[in-house]
Amino acid sequence: MKGLHLVVLVGLAACNHIKLYNNCPYTVWPGIQGIPGKGQPERGGFVLEARRTHILNMAPNWSGKIWARTHCDESGYCKTGDCRNRIQCNGAGGFPPHSLVEITFGVRGLDFYDVSLVEGFNVPIQIEPTDGFRKTIGGRFDCKPAGCHADLNSSPFISHFRYRSLCLNSICPKQLAVKSGRNTIACMSACLKFNTNEYCCRGLSSEYCNSSLWPINYPGIFERACPDAYSYPYDDGTSVFTCQGDPATNYRLVFCP
Numbered sequence: 001m002k003g004l005h006l007v008v009l010v011g012l013a014a015c016n017h018i019k020l021y022n023n024c025p026y027t028v029w030p031g032i033q034g035i036p037g038k039g040q041p042e043r044g045g046f047v048l049e050a051r052r053t054h055i056l057n058m059a060p061n062w063s064g065k066i067w068a069r070t071h072c073d074e075s076g077y078c079k080t081g082d083c084r085n086r087i088q089c090n091g092a093g094g095f096p097p098h099s100l101v102e103i104t105f106g107v108r109g110l111d112f113y114d115v116s117l118v119e120g121f122n123v124p125i126q127i128e129p130t131d132g133f134r135k136t137i138g139g140r141f142d143c144k145p146a147g148c149h150a151d152l153n154s155s156p157f158i159s160h161f162r163y164r165s166l167c168l169n170s171i172c173p174k175q176l177a178v179k180s181g182r183n184t185i186a187c188m189s190a191c192l193k194f195n196t197n198e199y200c201c202r203g204l205s206s207e208y209c210n211s212s213l214w215p216i217n218y219p220g221i222f223e224r225a226c227p228d229a230y231s232y233p234y235d236d237g238t239s240v241f242t243c244q245g246d247p248a249t250n251y252r253l254v255f256c257p
Contacts, residue, residue, distance in 0.1 A: 015058060015059065015060060015248060016057075016058040016059075016060060016062070016105050016111075016132075016245075016249060016250060016251070017055055017056065017057055017058065017250040017251070018055070018056040018058060018066070018103075018127075018250070018251045018252075018253050019053060019054070019055050019056075019130070019250070019251070019252050019253070020048060020053060020054045020055070020056065020066075020253050020254075020255070021053050021252065021253070021254045021255065022048045022049065022050055022051065022052050022053070022255050022256070023051070023254055023255060023256040023257060024050055024123065024255050024256035025050055025256075026050055026070070027047060027048065027049050027050055027072075028048050028068040028069065028070055028123060028255050029045060029046070029047055029048065029068070029069040029070070029072045029081075029087060030045060030046060030048055030054070030066060030067070030068060030069070030255075031044065031045045031065075031066070031067050031068070031069050031081055031083050031089050031093075031094045031098075032044050032045060032056070032064065032065070032066050032089065033064050033065045033083075033089060033091060033092065033093050033094070034062060034063065034064035034091070035063045035064050038059070038061070038062050038063050038064060039059060039062065040089070040090055040091050041056050041057070041058060041062070042056065042088070043088035043089075043090055044083070044088050044089030044090045044091060044092065045069070045083065045086075045087050045088045045089045046087065046088070047087065048255075058105065059105070060105055060106050061105055061106045062103075062104075063103070063104040063105065064102075064103070065093070065094075065100050065101065065102050065103075066100065066101045066103070066253060067081050067094050067098045067099065067100035067101070067125075068080075068081060068098065068099065068122060068123040068125065068255050069081035069082060069083070069094065069098070070122055070123060070185060070186075071180060071185060072087070079178075079180055079185060079186075080097065080098055080122040080123075080178070080185055080186045081094040081095065081096075081098035081122060082094065082095045083095070094119075096119035096120045096188070096189065096192050097119060097120020097121060097122060097178060097186045097187055097188045097189060097192060098119060098120060098121070098122045098123075098186065099115065099116070099117055099120070099121045099122055099123055099124070099125045099148060099229075100115070100116050100119065100125075101113065101114070101115055101116075101125060101127045101146075101253060102114050102115075102116055103127070103251075105245075105248075105249075106245065106248075109244055109245065110242045110243065110244050110245075111129075111242065111243045111244075111245060111249050112240060112241070112242055113127055113146060113240075113241050113242075113243070113251075114146055114229070114230055114239050114240050114241060115127065115146045115147045115148055115226070115228065115229040115230065115239075116229065116230040116239075117148060117189070117222045117226060117229050117230060117231055118189060118191075118230050118231070118232060118233060118235075119189060119192065120176075120186060120187055120188045120189045120192055121148070121152045121153070121172070121186060121187040121222070122153075122185065122186040122187075123255050123256060124147070124148055124149050124150065124151050124255070124256050124257060125147055125148055125253070125254070125255055125256075125257070126145055126146065126147025126148070126149065126253070126254045126257040127145070127146055127147060127251055127252070127253045127254075128144070128145035128146070128147075128251065128252055129143045129243045129249045129250070129251055130250050130251060130252050131249075131250050132245060132246060132247065132248050132249045132250045133243045133244060133245055133246050133249040134244055134246040135243075135244070136242075136244050141240065141241045142241075142242060142243065143241075143242075143243040143244075143249075144241060145228070146228050146229070146239070146241045147226070147228055147229065147254075147257060148225070148228070148229040149226070149257055150225035150226055152171065152172045152187045152221075152222070152225060152226075153172060153183075153184045153185060153186065153187065154171070171221075172184055172186075172187030172221075173187075173216075173218060173221065175193065176188040176189070176190070176193050176218065189218070189219075189232070190214070190216075190218040190219070190232075191232075198214060198215075199214060199218075200233075201232070201233045201234065205234075209232070209233055209234045211231070211232050219231035219235070
């Protein structure tokens with residue numbers, strides 16, 4: 001029995017924990033989608049009320065996405081990030097636009113993680129390692145926070161000091177805005193809105209998928225507001241973070257950091 005207890009304890013110690021914080025002044029419904037074969041923690045979703053936390057226990061080789069859904073009703077339908085009209089997504093992805101975290105644990109001892117706005121934006125979001133790691137190469141992308149702090153849904157007339165310096169650079173263009181009444185609740189990507197080969201980088205290599213050459217550089221708006229997040233495909237060079245577990249890294253994921 002002692003040997004069995006030891007095995008169990010070692011197994012638990014090797015797991016990764018992600019503690020979710022909802023710092024938003026409203027409820028969010030986290031969605032979770034593991035890639036095929038990696039499992040669906042919490043059956044893919046749950047309710048997280050304002051100012052509440054929730055801990056996810058993840059397998060050491062898990063890989064997938066975590067995002068926030070907003071404006072959900074009792075039936076499970078959400079106006080942003082919806083996953084087939086249900087609270088527990090059970091393997092279904094979120095319908096864009098939504099901001100999301102992508103994370104892969106334990107690839108040759110490294111975790112890879114990023115915040116992506118490739119499928120649009122709905123909620124500011126950040127992920128960062130908290131413990132159980134050791135830095136290897138140092139620098140900007142080694143065990144550092146990744147995220148998007150700016151609120152792309154905000155108005156340029158917001159006067160609160162926290163947002164005053166961000167407003168002019170973090171507004172969703174009206175062509176991409178998703179509205180609920182008069183309020184912007186999400187911001188589409190150019191690919192989702194216009195569905196052209198150019199805006200979606202279809203058939204293009206990283207060399208030729210360059211948003212600065214597009215008719216309108218919509219990702220540039222995202223990039224200026226959230227420089228540590230993916231803004232369009234092939235934006236790897238400024239967006240992918242890594243961290244080496246020692247033995248397994250734990251993370252903090254914050255909605256509305």
